[in-house]
Amino acid sequence: MNVPPVSRLDALIAEQEGLAQIDRETIEAIQLKRLNRLLARERARGGFYRELPERIASLERLSDLPFTTEEDLARHAPSMLLCSQSQIQRVLSDATSGTTGAAKRVFYTEDDLENTVRLYMAGLGELIWPGSVTLICFPFSGPFGLGELIAEAIMRLGARPLKAGPFLSYGGFAALMEKEKPDTFVGMPVQLLGILRFCGRGSLRRALVSGDACPESVVCGCEALLGSKLFPHYGSREMGMAGAICCRAHAGMHLRENHVIAEIVDGNGRVLPAGERGELVVTTIGMEAMPLIRYRTGDYTRILPGPCPCGSETLRLDRIERRTEGLSAAALDEILFADEAVVDCRYTLRAGELAVFALCRGEIDERTLRGRLGAIAPPELSLSARQAAPEDGALYRGKRTLLIDGA
Numbered sequence: 001m002n003v004p005p006v007s008r009l010d011a012l013i014a015e016q017e018g019l020a021q022i023d024r025e026t027i028e029a030i031q032l033k034r035l036n037r038l039l040a041r042e043r044a045r046g047g048f049y050r051e052l053p054e055r056i057a058s059l060e061r062l063s064d065l066p067f068t069t070e071e072d073l074a075r076h077a078p079s080m081l082l083c084s085q086s087q088i089q090r091v092l093s094d095a096t097s098g099t100t101g102a103a104k105r106v107f108y109t110e111d112d113l114e115n116t117v118r119l120y121m122a123g124l125g126e127l128i129w130p131g132s133v134t135l136i137c138f139p140f141s142g143p144f145g146l147g148e149l150i151a152e153a154i155m156r157l158g159a160r161p162l163k164a165g166p167f168l169s170y171g172g173f174a175a176l177m178e179k180e181k182p183d184t185f186v187g188m189p190v191q192l193l194g195i196l197r198f199c200g201r202g203s204l205r206r207a208l209v210s211g212d213a214c215p216e217s218v219v220c221g222c223e224a225l226l227g228s229k230l231f232p233h234y235g236s237r238e239m240g241m242a243g244a245i246c247c248r249a250h251a252g253m254h255l256r257e258n259h260v261i262a263e264i265v266d267g268n269g270r271v272l273p274a275g276e277r278g279e280l281v282v283t284t285i286g287m288e289a290m291p292l293i294r295y296r297t298g299d300y301t302r303i304l305p306g307p308c309p310c311g312s313e314t315l316r317l318d319r320i321e322r323r324t325e326g327l328s329a330a331a332l333d334e335i336l337f338a339d340e341a342v343v344d345c346r347y348t349l350r351a352g353e354l355a356v357f358a359l360c361r362g363e364i365d366e367r368t369l370r371g372r373l374g375a376i377a378p379p380e381l382s383l384s385a386r387q388a389a390p391e392d393g394a395l396y397r398g399k400r401t402l403l404i405d406g407a
C-alpha cells in the first residue's frame with residue numbers, strides 16, 4: 001500500500017516554531033504557552049477578555065472559560081483588538097451577520113496575513129507544484145483580499161495563478177481554460193461542479209475547494225469528472241480565512257494547531273470527545289490583531305480520532321456542516337446535484353412556497369427530483385429548469401442559501 005506523504009502542515013509548524021519535528025506533546029505545549037501569553041496580553045491591555053484568569057495550568061482548564069459568540073464579535077470588535085490601528089492591514093466586515101444587525105468585523109495584521117499565505121502554501125502544495133497553472137475562482141477584492149492571498153501562495157510555490165474570480169460566465173471559463181490550460185482549480189465546490197458539467201474537465205486534474213458547504217453529491221460529481229479526489233480546506237474569517245488543510249491521504253483536514261485550539265461541544269456547551277459530532281469552538285491563539293477565546297463557529301463537525309494515515313499527529317476535522325433551522329440550501333443541493341444534468345440551481349422562498357430553478361446540460365429527471373425534494377421541502381414546491389447557455393454563470397455570488405422573496 002502506498003503511504004501518503006506526511007501533511008505539509010507538520011513542516012510548516014516545525015519551521016514556524018523552530019522545532020526539528022512536531023508531535024502531540026510539542027503541539028500541546030505550544031498551545032498552552034501561547035494561550036497563557038494571550039491571557040496575559042488581555043490583562044495587560046485591558047482587552048475584551050481582561051476578566052479572565054491571567055494564566056491556566058493546563059489545556060483541560062480551557063473549558064472553564066466562557067464562550068465568545070458571533071454577537072460578541074458584532075458588539076465588541078474594537079475592544080477585542082489587541083494591537084494599534086496602525087498595525088491593521090485589513091478589516092473584513094459582514095453587515096448581514098448575527099441577530100444584532102451590527103456589522104461583524106475581523107481585523108488582521110501583516111503577520112496574521114503572512115500566516116494565512118503560509119497555510120495556503122502548505123495546503124495548495126499538496127496539489128500544485130512549480131509550473132502548475134491554477135484557476136482561482138474566489139473574489140479579488142484588492143490588496144490582501146482572499147483571491148490575492150491565494151494568488152500570492154501559488155506564485156510562491158512557483159506556479160501561475162489565473163485570476164478568474166467567481167463571476168465569469170460558463171462560456172468565459174471555457175474560453176479561459178482552452179487558452180491557458182489550467183491543471184488545478186481553487187474555489188467553491190458548486191462552482192467547480194458547474195464548470196465541470198458545462199465545460200468538461202478540459203485540462204483540469206485537481207482541485208482545492210473551500211468557502212461553502214460541500215454536500216456529498218457535489219463531492220462525488222466533482223471527483224467523478226475530475227478523476228481525482230478533492231482537497232477540501234476549512235477556514236473562517238475569525239481564523240484568518242485559513243484553518244485546516246487536506247493532505248494526500250484525504251482523511252479529514254489537518255488543523256493549524258500552533259495557531260488554533262479546537263474543541264467540539266454539544267448543545268449544552270459540554271466538550272465532546274474525539275469522534276463525536278458537535279459545534280466547533282475555536283481559540284485563535286495565533287492571531288495577532290484579534291485573537292478569540294472559545295469562539296462558537298456555528299459549524300458542526302467532529303475531530304477524527306487517532307493519527308492520520310499520512311503520519312501527522314495534528315488534529316483533523318471531518319466534513320463541516322453549517323447547522324441551520326429547518327430547510328437548508330445544502331440539503332437541497334444534496335438532492336439536486338445528484339442529477340448529473342444539473343449545472344447550477346437557485347432556491348427562493350416566498351410565503352412558504354419553495355421555488356427551485358435549475359440550469360441544466362441535457363435533460364433533468366424531473367419526476368425523481370420532485371419525489372426526493374418532496375421528502376424535505378414544503379408541499380408548495382415549484383421546479384423549473386432550462387438549458388444552460390454560455391452566457392450563464394453561477395447563480396449565487398457567494399455562499400449558497402435560501403433566498404427569501406418578500407415581494
Ligand SMILES: [Zn+2]
Pocket residue numbers: 006007247248249250251254308309310311312
Ligand atoms: Zn494527513
